[in-house]
Amino acid sequence: MAITRENLYEEVWAEPMITVAKRYNVSSSFLARVCKRMNVPRPARGYWAKLAVGKTSKQPPLPEAQPGDELEWSRDGEPIRAPRKLPQPPQGRRRRKAHPRTDSSGQHNLLVGAREHFDAAREKDDGYLKPQKRLLVDLILSRESLARALESANTLFLALENRGHRVVFSPSSEHFRRATVDPREHDLGYPPTLWCPYRTTVVFVGTVAIGLTLFEIAESVEVRWVDGKYIRVADAPPPKRRGYSSSSWVSKRDLPSGRFCLQAYSPYPRTDWKRQWRESKNGDLANKIPSIVRELEREASTIATLVEEAEHEAELERQRWEAKRLQWAREEAERKRMQALEESREQLFDIIEKWAEAKRVEEFFDDAERRAAEMNTEDNAFFQERLRKARALLGGVDTLHRFRQWKAPDEI
Numbered sequence: 001m002a003i004t005r006e007n008l009y010e011e012v013w014a015e016p017m018i019t020v021a022k023r024y025n026v027s028s029s030f031l032a033r034v035c036k037r038m039n040v041p042r043p044a045r046g047y048w049a050k051l052a053v054g055k056t057s058k059q060p061p062l063p064e065a066q067p068g069d070e071l072e073w074s075r076d077g078e079p080i081r082a083p084r085k086l087p088q089p090p091q092g093r094r095r096r097k098a099h100p101r102t103d104s105s106g107q108h109n110l111l112v113g114a115r116e117h118f119d120a121a122r123e124k125d126d127g128y129l130k131p132q133k134r135l136l137v138d139l140i141l142s143r144e145s146l147a148r149a150l151e152s153a154n155t156l157f158l159a160l161e162n163r164g165h166r167v168v169f170s171p172s173s174e175h176f177r178r179a180t181v182d183p184r185e186h187d188l189g190y191p192p193t194l195w196c197p198y199r200t201t202v203v204f205v206g207t208v209a210i211g212l213t214l215f216e217i218a219e220s221v222e223v224r225w226v227d228g229k230y231i232r233v234a235d236a237p238p239p240k241r242r243g244y245s246s247s248s249w250v251s252k253r254d255l256p257s258g259r260f261c262l263q264a265y266s267p268y269p270r271t272d273w274k275r276q277w278r279e280s281k282n283g284d285l286a287n288k289i290p291s292i293v294r295e296l297e298r299e300a301s302t303i304a305t306l307v308e309e310a311e312h313e314a315e316l317e318r319q320r321w322e323a324k325r326l327q328w329a330r331e332e333a334e335r336k337r338m339q340a341l342e343e344s345r346e347q348l349f350d351i352i353e354k355w356a357e358a359k360r361v362e363e364f365f366d367d368a369e370r371r372a373a374e375m376n377t378e379d380n381a382f383f384q385e386r387l388r389k390a391r392a393l394l395g396g397v398d399t400l401h402r403f404r405q406w407k408a409p410d411e412i
Contacts, residue, residue, distance in 0.1 A: 002072050003072065004071065005038045005039070005071055006062065008038060008040050009040045012043065013043060017032065025075060034073050038069060038072075039066060039069040044057070066204075068166050068170075070173050071171075086307060086308050087207045087268075087304050088304055089208055089297075090205065090300070101161065102158070106154075108157040110137045110169065111137055114139075114150065117133045118131055118136075118141075118143075126253070128141065128183075128194060128195065129143060131195060137197070138200060138201040138213045139215070141216040144256070145216050145256065148282070149214060149216070152260060155289055156214075156262070157203075159289050160296075168201075168202060169199045169200070169201060170200040170202045170211075174267075175269060176268070177268075177269060178197075178265075181194055181213055183217055183254070184254050185217060185220075194215075200267055210299075211264065211267040212262070213263040214260060214261075214263075215260070216261075217259045217278060220252050220253070220254055221233070221252065222252055223251060224251075225249065230255065258282055259281065259282060260279050261276055263275070263276050264276075268307045270313065271303065271310050273303055273306055275295070275299070277292055343407075344412060347407065365387060372384060
């Protein structure tokens with residue numbers, strides 16, 4: 001069962017949250033999170049108790065849906081897709097947002113609690129972290145660079161929010177895709193397998209979504225395998241001189257360099273747009289953020305055009321597919337018609353053939369009965385019994401019964 005923002009707003013203000021939650025077989029706390037994602041205001045704690053004693057509180061209106069707000073929700077995860085307009089870049093004078101969505105420490109909402117999950121993440125042998133939690137901001141980094149990555153992401157997000165652009169996790173109702181991340185400095189074929197968040201991190205410039213990934217660049221360095229991990233030769237302890245030791249082997253691996261790259265991309269299907277800003281040395285990205293924000297604002301119209309073209313091409317493909325489907329349906333109907341015609345013809349010929357055989361059998365029995373009637377009583381009784389058994393063995397020769405079972409082509 002799918003529910004829209006408008007319907008959910010009406011329900012949570014008509015009945016207590018726990019009553020509405022039971023209707024959808026979820027907890028009241030879960031439904032509260034759904035309201036938050038859909039930007040639906042709900043009654044404050046104690047609202048229904050006050051209402052029961054005659055104390056009324058003002059009901060806030062349902063705010064207009066903002067870019068990134070979910071428009072519908074379904075318990076089974078398959079909502080009826082609400083029709084969406086094509087994304088549009090900001091129109092007219094750009095409005096600055098004075099109060100970005102942050103906590104008391106000035107950290108953007110998407111980053112609140114992220115550090116704890118990255119701190120607890122497992123470090124892979126390539127040096128990158130793999131958190132267990134999947135609903136996290138899109139950061140690909142090493143443990144050593146975590147603090148600076150979070151600081152850089154926070155600076156970027158706040159700069160975008162100060163320009164009136166919302167930075168959020170992509171709505172679950174959208175079929176956004178995440179661009180492939182290759183942290184290597186040179187294209188060497190298939191990119192390595194890295195941690196991937198459950199939902200993309202996007203900024204809405206106007207209503208145009210732009211995906212954001214901050215990753216740590218990998219550099220090819222000489223390494224040794226020491227205590228279950230690759231260590232840079234410069235940082236590795238001296239190998240043992242006597243006996244065999246794997247720590248004496250030197251090879252080349254791609255390891256995190258400490259330098260960052262911001263990758264912005266179009267998350268819309270069928271669109272190909274991607275930009276990267278790479279640090280040449282640690283800390284360069286912070287100086288580039290103002291120009292990055294301006295470029296994203298300029299490129300929003302480019303992405304909107306690509307989406308419009310992709311939607312147009314998708315509609316043409318849909319029409320072509322529908323035409324093919326109709327053509328296949330017509331061909332299948334004609335094939336079935338011809339098959340039914342052939343089956344009916346073969347069935348009729350078979351009935352005619354059996355009819356001729358039945359006439360021959362019937363003539364045999366008629367002649368036998370006529371000749372038996374000319375015999376004496378004893379012989380006549382003998383042959384009549386034999387004829388009865390013979391007719392029973394053949395199961396009758398009713399030709400009209402067979403013809404009744406014949407099916408015309410339109411009956412098959």
